[in-house]
Amino acid sequence: MKAVILSLVFFILGVVGGLILFKNKITSVVPNFVQVPSPEPTKFLLENPPKESLVGKITSLSGDVSWQSRVDSTPSAIVAPRNIQQGEKIETGDNGKAVINFAGVSEINVFPNSGLSFVQTLPVNLVIAQKKGRSEYIKTGIIPLTVRSLHLIVEVTNSDLVVTVDEEKQVVTLEVRQGTATFAFNDLYNLSHLGKLDAGRQYVFRDRARKGLVTLLNNL
Numbered sequence: 001m002k003a004v005i006l007s008l009v010f011f012i013l014g015v016v017g018g019l020i021l022f023k024n025k026i027t028s029v030v031p032n033f034v035q036v037p038s039p040e041p042t043k044f045l046l047e048n049p050p051k052e053s054l055v056g057k058i059t060s061l062s063g064d065v066s067w068q069s070r071v072d073s074t075p076s077a078i079v080a081p082r083n084i085q086q087g088e089k090i091e092t093g094d095n096g097k098a099v100i101n102f103a104g105v106s107e108i109n110v111f112p113n114s115g116l117s118f119v120q121t122l123p124v125n126l127v128i129a130q131k132k133g134r135s136e137y138i139k140t141g142i143i144p145l146t147v148r149s150l151h152l153i154v155e156v157t158n159s160d161l162v163v164t165v166d167e168e169k170q171v172v173t174l175e176v177r178q179g180t181a182t183f184a185f186n187d188l189y190n191l192s193h194l195g196k197l198d199a200g201r202q203y204v205f206r207d208r209a210r211k212g213l214v215t216l217l218n219n220l
Helices: 002-029
Strands: 056-062 065-068 082-084 089-092 097-102 106-110 115-122 125-139 145-149 152-166 171-186 192-198 201-206 211-216
Touching: 056 065, 089 097, 192 201, 192 211
Parallel strands: 125 145
Antiparallel strands: 056 082, 056 097, 065 089, 089 115, 097 106, 106 125, 115 125, 125 152, 145 152, 152 171, 171 192, 171 201, 201 211
């Protein structure tokens, strides 16, 4: 009986010793992870546009004209010429008018009750969002100029183009006085459409229906 008890004791001690040894081996192979600090997030300077972007100039203005910077939430009235750059906006009131010049790109005549956002002014392409009113774009250089109004996109190609946006009726009218313009849009079935306008023609685009019609200009 005594021999059985001693055998049992040695067996238990052997099991315990084996477990301790196994635990030590596992601990020895667990790698020591080094905590790497998270990189600092990229700081985007909202107040400054890209350094390579073009800077335009509001060369003349009259009446009620407002300008909105990249960091402001509302426009402020201006009474004197000033620079305008990527991310900024300009609006005119009932009697407001302004002339904006981007050297090598375009001269823009902004008429009353209009609103323009200068989405991009990089040398590869100047992109303007016209949300309302009437503006004339006179191409003066080779840098591409694109105007976006509602769901219609227009490329101004060596032309004199007038864009009118009726916010209430959701209608965009393009009038090509000189040169040509190319327009594009996706219809309600997400099918792409591309068209070209020559001098003396206009295009009336009904945004809600995503359809348009080309007609002759009567005032040329």
